[in-house]
Amino acid sequence: xxxxxxxxxxxxxxxxxxxxxxxxxxxxxxxxxxxxxxxxxxxxxxxxxxxxxxxxxxxxxxxxxxxxxxxxxxxxxxxxxxxxxxxxxxxxxxxxxxxxxxxxxxxxxxxxx
Amino acid sequence: xxxxxxxxxxxxxxxxxxxxxxxxxxxxxxxxxxxxxxxxxxxxxxxxxxxxxxxxxxxxxxxxxxxxxxxxxxxxxxxxxxxxxxxxxxxxxxxxxxxxxxxxxxxxxxxx
Numbered sequence: 483x484x485x486x487x488x489x490x491x492x493x494x495x496x497x498x499x500x501x502x503x504x505x506x507x508x509x510x511x512x513x514x515x516x517x518x519x520x521x522x523x524x525x526x527x528x529x530x531x532x533x534x535x536x537x538x539x540x541x542x543x544x545x546x547x548x549x550x551x552x553x554x555x556x557x558x559x560x561x562x563x564x565x566x567x568x569x570x571x572x573x574x575x576x577x578x579x580x581x582x583x584x585x586x587x588x589x590x591x592x593x594x595x
Numbered sequence: 596x597x598x599x600x601x602x603x604x605x606x607x608x609x610x611x612x613x614x615x616x617x618x619x620x621x622x623x624x625x626x627x628x629x630x631x632x633x634x635x636x637x638x639x640x641x642x643x644x645x646x647x648x649x650x651x652x653x654x655x656x657x658x659x660x661x662x663x664x665x666x667x668x669x670x671x672x673x674x675x676x677x678x679x680x681x682x683x684x685x686x687x688x689x690x691x692x693x694x695x696x697x698x699x700x701x702x703x704x705x706x707x
Contacts (some may be wrong), residue, residue, distance in 0.1 A: 513693055513694075515693075515694050515695075523699075523700075524684060524697045524698065524699050524700050525639070525684065525695075525697045526697075527694050527695070527696070530692075530693075530694055541596075574638065576695075583629055583641050583644055584629065584641070584688075584693075584695055585641070586638040586639050588637075588638050589638050
């Protein structure tokens with residue numbers, strides 16, 4: 483299994499500001515994933531972060547709103563930009579090695595006021 | 596892209612009864628099907644998974660079945676206990692893409 487540290491665990495932010503979420507893994511992984519879980523809802527993939535290349539975004543998510551960095555094989559950040567109350571969600575990073583199960587960080591509970 | 600549908604959305608059973616949650620998927624390329632349990636305020640935890648070369652997998656009180664032809668898979672929990680109460684998510688992916696597409700979730704409540 484992989485140990486994933488995600489921070490912050492929660493934050494309350496003013497609308498119009500940005501928050502950067504960090505995800506650190508205890509071993510090297512090729513792919514890291516960022517998901518959003520809106521209150522009472524399922525998990526939706528935001529983007530796939532590959533080391534050394536641009537992140538791949540899912541339909542409905544754009545780089546200007548959710549810029550992602552992947553500077554090495556153990557670390558990634560997701561920024562939620564120009565926040566509005568609709569961005570209030572839990573954001574989770576995930577890793578999965580080929581042929582193995584996916585593991586999740588503990589999540590970042592974001593509240594935008 | 597992949598679409599995963601999950602039923603029922605809520606399920607209430609008596610302690611000791613069995614619970615069954617069903618999912619269907621749309622993409623025939625999907626070959627990996629995990630199930631996650633999420634307790635309130637916590638991250639999703641993998642409880643069991645199955646790959647497309649297997650029809651059934653069991654781990655103590657939990658089992659998963661897969662019907663590739665019909666594109667559906669199910670979670671079976673036997674002898675349910677109050678601590679089984681949580682939200683359960685099915686998911687699907689392929690080993691190439693590896694990102695998970697999740698079902699909508701089932702809130703299971705086990706009544707003591």
